[in-house]
Amino acid sequence: MAKKTVEAALKVEKLKVEITKLKETKKNIDQKNKQLKKLKKKETKTKKSKVEKIEKKKTKKKKVTQLTERKTKEAKEKEKQKAKEAKEKEKQKAKEAREKEKQKAKEAREKEKQKAKEAREKAKEAKEKAERTLEEELQEQLSPEEIEGFQIEKVNMEKLTNKVCVIxxxxxxxxxxxxxxxxxxxxxSRDGSRLALKLERMGTITREKILEKGRWTYKLIIKKTPISTESIENAPCLTCPVEQKCTLEGEVSPRTCEWIEDWVTIEIKKPKTAQ
Ligand code: SF4
Structure with missing residues (x-):
């Protein structure tokens, strides 16, 4: 019995030891589990961190790629824009060169035109100068009063005018x-030219500019004969007693009048004092 008790006690003790061992084992297991859990947690955390890092890296890489792509695109756009601007510039340059050429040609044409005009004007001037007469120069130099009041010293201008008119x-x-x-x-020539100007102004003659033997001169044509009182102051008709009956076709007529004949004869014989 005592043996059985001792055995039982030993068994109990053994069981206790076993239980203690089991407890320790359990404790160890729990601790290990805890450590494992901790490790797992840590691992998970590390993994998560790694994933986050990878993700971050990926995002960063993506951003870099996007940035690079954007930069490349911008560079391409820039190149494109640059090329476009260069093309526009070339186009503009060509246009300006064309415009310049056009303007140059226009200016050359204008210059030629002006030159031709000047040459024409010069030729016209030279022609006018060559055709210029003494009378035209006098007309420019003298006033109307000087032309109308022209007198030759010691010359009876009225008689001279009459002579011109008769001729x-x-x-x-x-x-x-x-x-x-x-x-x-x-x-x-100078006196004659001034006289011609005077007679023209008085309306006695007309002047026609003509080219005579390579020189420009004037042809004088009678317009109206001036009435000179001096030329008829001794005419018998002024005191004729039969003047009332005198007609060209009548019995008393200048055609048959002796008084007129005598007067004309005397007048013709008179010395010419016009000059
Ligand atoms: S022409 Fe003889 S007639 Fe006749 S008016 Fe004269 S002067 Fe007299």
Missing amino acids: LAEKETTGMIQSELWKKLKLS
């Missing part, structure tokens, strides 16, 4: 070259 009247509408007339009247 020109003979020529009727055909007129006479002025140099011939001045020669006939023994007048200088």
